[in-house]
Amino acid sequence: MRAADLVKMSWRQIVRRRVVTFLCMIGLSIGCASIIMAVSIGQSAQRQSEEQMNAEFKMDEITVLPNSSGAGGTMEIGRGDITKEKLDVIRNLSHVTAALPMLKLNYMDMSILDSRNVSTEVIGTDLGSLASFGFEFAEGGASTALGAAIVSYGATFGLADPIIRNEIFEALKNDPNNEQNYLKLSQFDQKQTDLYQQQIHFSESNLPDKAAAAKISTPLRVSGVLEVKSGSNAEYSLYEKTVYVSLDTARMLQEQFVKEGESSPPLKFESVLIKVEDKKYVAQVEAQIQQLFLTTQSNLFQEVMIQEKFALYKKAALSIGLFIMFLASLSILVAMTMSTHQRRRQIGVMKILGANLWQIRQMFVTEAALLGLLGGAVGLVISYIVVGGLNKVIVSGAIANVSFNVNIPVFALVVGIVFTVLTGVLSGIYPAVSASRTNALEVIKNG
Amino acid sequence: MLRVEDLSHFFRKGKEVVPILHDINLEIGQGEMVALLGISGSGKSTLLNLMAGFMKPEKGKIYIGDQDIVRMNENRLAEYRRKHIGFIFQSYELIPNLTIRENVELPLVFHTLSESRRKKKSLLLLEQVDLADKAEMYPSQLSGGQQQRVSIARSLISEPSIIFADEPTGNLDTQTEEEILAILQRLNMEMKTTFVIVTHEAEVAGEMGRIITLKNGSLNHT
Numbered sequence: 187m188r189a190a191d192l193v194k195m196s197w198r199q200i201v202r203r204r205v206v207t208f209l210c211m212i213g214l215s216i217g218c219a220s221i222i223m224a225v226s227i228g229q230s231a232q233r234q235s236e237e238q239m240n241a242e243f244k245m246d247e248i249t250v251l252p253n254s255s256g257a258g259g260t261m262e263i264g265r266g267d268i269t270k271e272k273l274d275v276i277r278n279l280s281h282v283t284a285a286l287p288m289l290k291l292n293y294m295d296m297s298i299l300d301s302r303n304v305s306t307e308v309i310g311t312d313l314g315s316l317a318s319f320g321f322e323f324a325e326g327g328a329s330t331a332l333g334a335a336i337v338s339y340g341a342t343f344g345l346a347d348p349i350i351r352n353e354i355f356e357a358l359k360n361d362p363n364n365e366q367n368y369l370k371l372s373q374f375d376q377k378q379t380d381l382y383q384q385q386i387h388f389s390e391s392n393l394p395d396k397a398a399a400a401k402i403s404t405p406l407r408v409s410g411v412l413e414v415k416s417g418s419n420a421e422y423s424l425y426e427k428t429v430y431v432s433l434d435t436a437r438m439l440q441e442q443f444v445k446e447g448e449s450s451p452p453l454k455f456e457s458v459l460i461k462v463e464d465k466k467y468v469a470q471v472e473a474q475i476q477q478l479f480l481t482t483q484s485n486l487f488q489e490v491m492i493q494e495k496f497a498l499y500k501k502a503a504l505s506i507g508l509f510i511m512f513l514a515s516l517s518i519l520v521a522m523t524m525s526t527h528q529r530r531r532q533i534g535v536m537k538i539l540g541a542n543l544w545q546i547r548q549m550f551v552t553e554a555a556l557l558g559l560l561g562g563a564v565g566l567v568i569s570y571i572v573v574g575g576l577n578k579v580i581v582s583g584a585i586a587n588v589s590f591n592v593n594i595p596v597f598a599l600v601v602g603i604v605f606t607v608l609t610g611v612l613s614g615i616y617p618a619v620s621a622s623r624t625n626a627l628e629v630i631k632n633g
Numbered sequence: 634m635l636r637v638e639d640l641s642h643f644f645r646k647g648k649e650v651v652p653i654l655h656d657i658n659l660e661i662g663q664g665e666m667v668a669l670l671g672i673s674g675s676g677k678s679t680l681l682n683l684m685a686g687f688m689k690p691e692k693g694k695i696y697i698g699d700q701d702i703v704r705m706n707e708n709r710l711a712e713y714r715r716k717h718i719g720f721i722f723q724s725y726e727l728i729p730n731l732t733i734r735e736n737v738e739l740p741l742v743f744h745t746l747s748e749s750r751r752k753k754k755s756l757l758l759l760e761q762v763d764l765a766d767k768a769e770m771y772p773s774q775l776s777g778g779q780q781q782r783v784s785i786a787r788s789l790i791s792e793p794s795i796i797f798a799d800e801p802t803g804n805l806d807t808q809t810e811e812e813i814l815a816i817l818q819r820l821n822m823e824m825k826t827t828f829v830i831v832t833h834e835a836e837v838a839g840e841m842g843r844i845i846t847l848k849n850g851s852l853n854h855t
Contacts (some may be wrong), residue, residue, distance in 0.1 A: 187743060187745060190748070191742050191748075195742075198731075384787060428786045531763070535722075536683075536743075538714070538720050539714070539720070539739055539740045539743065539787070540712070540715025540718075540791070541711065541715075541745075542743075543711070545743055564854035626687060627687045627688065
């Protein structure tokens, strides 16, 4: 039989039996709408969670750390250390767009020309790569010159005369409840100093003997001042006092502060921050880095956690949709079986006119599939109406903690329609087989 | 054309065996118009159903052309019926939700013939039975005689070599019966199609070229 004839004949039966068609379609369309809604809400909620997660966590970044089982001591390089050579290999890996090595020096006092100082963390890194990791400059920028430094937003606060600061600390030791002293300290912390283009130098802080404390670095110049880092806030950033210098400058500082009788430590990094083209490459790049006997950390696990959470939700919602579909399939089964019984005389005539078993089955299965398709189409309309209403309710703020818009993805429509047509076809198989077994002579003789 | 050899058939009623046909041997040639005459219970409808392949005999062979239809499975038989056999029912058996034209075309739907060719053929046949103007009407809008003419047109659409008719005038009044028989005779003359018609009326049988009488399951050739 030609497909067009099959569809035409089936369509006629569907139109002729409007009430049965309508009853079958109720269940099917609700089932289809449930599946579409389940997939759409799940997908939209997951998308919103992922967007939130991408904003909060850097999903396309990897932190490379030394492998603790193979790390050497301070003065030697172990198999698990991050060396310059490994850094070069990492930089050349495909999909790696930037690398930010971290060579951490001890906390040091950063002093300016008027001798005010503040304790800062000094990190040697690739200054040119800072911008790739979300660092923005409030003033100036990165410089390749030896002795150039970039200060964080927090490092521009809290500069104070060390003598006055020590006096306040002493006073606090003697009178811990004196609010005035706390206020004075707080005033230092809140006061910002314009460090751009200022000359700075470092001295090691918290040293037990004063002779060593007298050791100061050669002067450096501040070539850039950073903004508050995106994702952080100004108040919190006050306490992040960091000075970034080039790797050469960091090595120079290491040499200047080396203890007497010791040599400067070999070049190895505490960590390297890696940026990859897209988060989809994170796992692949991580695996390659791990082959260098290094440890990696990324936020992929956050995504996996969210996906697992939503997969569970989607499964539950899909199960409800499938259960409704199962009930709908029973209605088709009953309706089609009744239809087979009522039309057995016609089936008998068709068999006598030359229809074979397969052709009779095809007619009934096509009819059931068309019922499924119709139910799916109505379900599609229902889901669009419900989603429209749901979005209005969400916009009005009536649902607490829900702020995302539900979108129906094409994938959900395909899943909904496929499931309804499949339900139709599967529930049409028994009636189709039963119809094809009709004894033509018997039904024509006995009606 | 049609050859029946040593055909016997019986029904089982519990443990009892009820004989219906005994050792039937007959041959019907191409273009013949044959009446199977007999009283009720003589076995004429059973013989017709066996010859049309709707039932399998307990014993014997039935050849249409050189093919023994007894040995065919259900799907082969369906194909065979579709290509070589036409059937006219006493109660017309038209499909109520199809138009007259679509009813006539129905056997060709199972042939996968295109709609335009089906339409052309069906309208031609409807013209032959004088119902071309009613092609787009539904069976319920036609009289019994007209419905039977539609049934005749339908039996001819796949150009079968043999048409079986089971009491084709059984539900009609005398005047309509005469009209239908006239149409069958005309078509037999024009198309050289073989007709095997079951009837219990001697008058109807008398209009046929040859009468085969069945009595208690055995043949009487005339």
